[in-house]
Amino acid sequence: MKKVAVIGAGIAGTTTAYALLKKGYKVTIIDSRRYPAMATSYANGGQLSASNAETWNTPKNVMNGIKWMFKPDAPLLFNPSPEIQKYKWMMGFLWATLKGEHKKSTLETIDMAKKARETYFKIAEDEGIEFELLKKGILRFYDSEKEFKLDQAKKSWLDQEGMEWNTLTTEEVKELEPAFKNNANYEKIVGGIYTKSDASGDIHKFCTNLERVLVEKYSANLRLNTTVEYISRQKGELVLTMRKENEIMNDSFDNVVICAGVGYTKLRK
Ligand SMILES: Cc1cc2nc3c(=O)[nH]c(=O)nc-3n(C[C@H](O)[C@H](O)[C@H](O)COP(=O)(O)OP(=O)(O)OC[C@H]3O[C@@H](n4cnc5c(N)ncnc54)[C@H](O)[C@@H]3O)c2cc1C
Structure with missing residues (x-):
């Protein structure tokens, strides 16, 4: 053996x-x-999410990354400490962004993520693994009309890969997630995107x-x-x-x- x-x-x-x-x-x-x-x-x-497996190599994300370096409460922070490996990785990331590989790598990642998600479910089922698995999909909600429209536009190519990219109205978001009913920020929500086959654990x-x-x-x-x-x-x-x-x-x-x-x-x- x-x-x-x-x-x-x-x-x-x-x-x-x-x-x-x-x-x-x-x-x-x-x-x-x-x-x-x-x-x-x-x-x-x-997130056990195949529908949200979009890769980050876009010019918009590069610009955000630079802006966030000066923001103490940034959602993601790049540490510029000198480390060869880190800068090599960054060059690769920028090169992929310049080559416009975002769509191609997203579709490849989705394909891999779908297989990974199924493997996860199968191992859990076959071996009786408990890990608070919740198969209720994943909901993104938006408070910016501009961001919502940009993401809505992705439906045309994400759906081709068998990804459900269902756009929801504000009312539908509220119906799907009742926790919003008592939320003071609810009025700011302009819509949502729901990916039904995703899960969390x-x-x-x-x-x-x-x-x-x-x-x-x-x-x-x-x-x-x-x-x-x-x-x-x-x-x-x-x-x-x-x-x-x-x-x-x-x-x-x-x-x-x-x-x-x-x-x-x-x-x-
Ligand atoms: C903030 C955040 C949120 C994320 N959210 C999600 C999400 O929602 N969904 C999702 O799918 N992914 C998410 N990810 C990504 C995901 O968590 C990682 O891709 C994943 O956990 C990586 O697993 P890994 O086994 O490759 O590495 P790790 O979990 O880091 O395991 C590597 C192990 O190797 C050990 N090790 C390293 N060097 C040695 C050595 N020389 N000898 C012995 N042992 C060694 C370490 O101790 C460690 O236990 C998120 C990541 C972050 C940071």
Whole structure:
């Protein structure tokens, strides 16, 4: 049986380990944190959304990103600290924006997101994973006529990909989400977009519950509080050099899958 190491126990690592275990590999999951899913997969927007998988490489977003750098309560903040990897990523982002790849990459992302969403649902169902899944769609609401019109216009191409991009009137928004009835800002709402097949859930719960299944049902080996320092090739095998507190250890594997999120760049060297 082939031995595979999965570095990282976030959503990418746990689901990758699951797929490998189902295919009969002997899997070891390694994470530097004391518990699974304590980095980006600890808390996020909770959206299981394929319809909202629009990529960000548009000139409008670049301009917003620059403006937000000077706004203390910006919804998204770019930290200009010098880091080669960050600036390389930025150049790639700007290049894709200049080439006008937004529509093409959005359609590709939607396709991938639809498959990912189905995989998520299937794992949860097959393994009885509870993660506060709510299959009630996702509603965007607008208080700017201009922004609403811009997003409405996307319907013509998003619908071709089988995305439901249903535009709602203010009244329909209120009907769909009764919480708006008592909201003082309700009068400002000019309309909404509802994507029915989307869902929401708690990613951290999903990861921790799936991790338990991986260990108890599929006999995965879970090494927490263990950081992979580097990967080398020795006699046809991949050797991971790991650190747990002050102890350094080596272990060899037939294959390694890196699902280390932002930690990936350190392991690429
Ligand atoms: C504010 C915010 C909101 C978001 N909202 C949504 C949303 O609504 N819907 C959605 O689909 N996505 C959302 N995302 C994106 C989503 O959360 C991430 O894409 C996803 O969690 C990334 O998972 P991951 O497994 O790749 O990385 P991570 O969850 O970061 O996991 C990487 C793991 O690798 C470990 N690691 C790193 N280096 C090493 C090493 N050398 N040795 C051992 N272990 C290591 C880390 O400890 C960590 O546990 C959001 C992201 C943010 C920041």
